[in-house]
Amino acid sequence: MIRTLLWFIGGALLGGIIHIIVILTxxxxxxxxxxxxxxxxEAANRMLILEPVTPGIxxxxxxxxxxxxxLCQVDLSEGPAYLNGxxxxxxWSVAVYDRNGIVIYSTTNRxxxxxxxxxxxxxxxxxxxxxxQQIDIAEGLLIVESGTNDLFVLVRLSPPHEAMRARFEAxxxxxxxxxxx
Amino acid sequence: MRxxxxxxxxxAVALAVGFGLSYYALTDGRLFGxxxxxxxxxxxxxxxxxxxxYARGHITREAALQLGxxxxxxxxxxxxxxxxxxxxxxxxxxxxxxxxxxxWTLSAVDMDWVNMAAPGTDAALRSSEIVRxxxxxxxIHVGTGLRPGNWLELAGGGDFQLVLTLYDTTALSSFASADxxxxxxxxxxxx
Numbered sequence: 001m002i003r004t005l006l007w008f009i010g011g012a013l014l015g016g017i018i019h020i021i022v023i024l025t026x027x028x029x030x031x032x033x034x035x036x037x038x039x040x041x042e043a044a045n046r047m048l049i050l051e052p053v054t055p056g057i058x059x060x061x062x063x064x065x066x067x068x069x070x071l072c073q074v075d076l077s078e079g080p081a082y083l084n085g086x087x088x089x090x091x092w093s094v095a096v097y098d099r100n101g102i103v104i105y106s107t108t109n110r111x112x113x114x115x116x117x118x119x120x121x122x123x124x125x126x127x128x129x130x131x132x133q134q135i136d137i138a139e140g141l142l143i144v145e146s147g148t149n150d151l152f153v154l155v156r157l158s159p160p161h162e163a164m165r166a167r168f169e170a171x172x173x174x175x176x177x178x179x180x181x
Numbered sequence: 182m183r184x185x186x187x188x189x190x191x192x193a194v195a196l197a198v199g200f201g202l203s204y205y206a207l208t209d210g211r212l213f214g215x216x217x218x219x220x221x222x223x224x225x226x227x228x229x230x231x232x233x234x235y236a237r238g239h240i241t242r243e244a245a246l247q248l249g250x251x252x253x254x255x256x257x258x259x260x261x262x263x264x265x266x267x268x269x270x271x272x273x274x275x276x277x278x279x280x281x282x283x284x285w286t287l288s289a290v291d292m293d294w295v296n297m298a299a300p301g302t303d304a305a306l307r308s309s310e311i312v313r314x315x316x317x318x319x320x321i322h323v324g325t326g327l328r329p330g331n332w333l334e335l336a337g338g339g340d341f342q343l344v345l346t347l348y349d350t351t352a353l354s355s356f357a358s359a360d361x362x363x364x365x366x367x368x369x370x371x372x
Contacts, residue, residue, distance in 0.1 A: 004187055004190075007187040007188070007191045008190065008194060010191050011191035011192065011193070011194030011195045011198070012194055012195070012198050014195035014198075014199070015194060015195040015196070015197065015198025015199040016199070016202075017199070018195060018196070018198070018199025018200065018203075019198065019199045019202045019203050021199075022199065022200065022203040023203055023206065023207075023235060023238050024234055026203075026238045026241055026242070027237050027238065027240075027241040030242075030244070032244055033241060033244050034240075034246065036244075037244060053296055054296070054304070055296040055298040055299070055300060055336070056295060056296065056300070057296075058293065058294070058295055059290070059294050059295060059296060060245065060294070061245050062243065062245035062246065062255075062294055063246065064286050064288070064305065064346055065286070065288055065298075065304030065305040066286040066288075066304075066307050067286075069246075091283055091284065091348060091349065093249070093251070093252040093253075093348070093349070095246075095249040095252060097246075100240070100241070101240050101241065101244065101245075101246075101247065102232060102237070102240060103228050103229075103230065103247060103249035103250070104230045105230070105249070106248075106249020106250060106251045106252050107249075107251055108251055108283075108348075108349050110283065110349055111251070154246055156252065158284065158348070160309065162303075
């Protein structure tokens with residue numbers, strides 16, 4: 001009886017190890033990730049407006065029907081990425097995601113930026129050059145440091161009313177994104 | 182013979198515990214980083230730049246565009262306040278207050294995140310469109326049957342989940358007051 005109990009406890013301990021391995025390797029083994037879904041959009045170095053959510057149509061990215069989304073994929077190996085433009089006077093927020101779909105940086109327009117988006121994203125080597133003043137940047141640029149090169153930026157913009165959506169999305173599409181040419 | 186039986190039991194227990202616990206941690210996850218407030222559940226770690234392994238697993242499993250920590254928090258309810266699954270055969274009443282936020286949206290989706298709003302109506306309700314009670318509390322009716330007041334009109338059948346997204350919120354942050362309350366979900370009647 002005691003021996004059976006010991007085997008049982010051994011099984012439970014082994015289960016704990018399996019659990020830890022599953023949790024830690026899941027992000028590495030997943031085939032369909034945020035990154036593969038985003039890459040299907042062809043949004044490299046441009047601000048792409050995502051289709052609004054329609055009832056009855058699948059919504060794999062879990063978008064909010066009330067919001068407008070601008071998506072831009074950047075590769076810092078091409079140089080620092082800049083996000084620049086003026087957005088309408090309504091709630092908006094910017095999030096920078098890495099390859100794993102983790103938000104490495106996010107901010108909203110309530111953080112005192114006003115209506116102007118002016119963000120530069122740098123990898124560690126570019127940040128070093130920045131500190132040595134070897135990269136010229138404009139004053140007031142919001143600097144985001146990223147550990148990896150493959151990133152995407154998502155701008156969430158909230159039109160207060162459905163009638164404003166078209167105009168707001170047109171203004172959002174004007175935002176430039178990508179390396180400085 | 183005994184040894185083989187014990188070995189088989191050991192393996193069965195290991196597999197059941199290992200994969201069962203992992204599945205639970207990434208779906209319900211209340212013991213592993215998900216926070217429940219009444220029927221509403223959220224993963225506060227999901228928007229942080231260095232999420233814990235469970236939140237990381239959840240991000241991978243959802244493969245969606247999560248909200249950053251400063252952008253807001255998304256709460257999902259799959260049951261009403263009495264822990265009965267939300268079903269489109271019934272209508273529900275959402276009453277109470279939400280934590281401080283710039284604005285919030287409420288939508289209904291099925292288990293695959295397909296929006297369930299009736300065709301031709303708003304796909305989601307927004308805090309600025311809501312008529313409130315005189316004390317500032319809100320009452321929202323959700324369901325397929327005609328309802329007075331604030332009504333999120335749905336269509337279709339089967340189980341569904343409610344998604345309440347708070348933008349720019351202090352909920353679950355260090356600024357939040359201790360008495361965080363979320364609205365209750367009460368079943369009204371069923372067809």
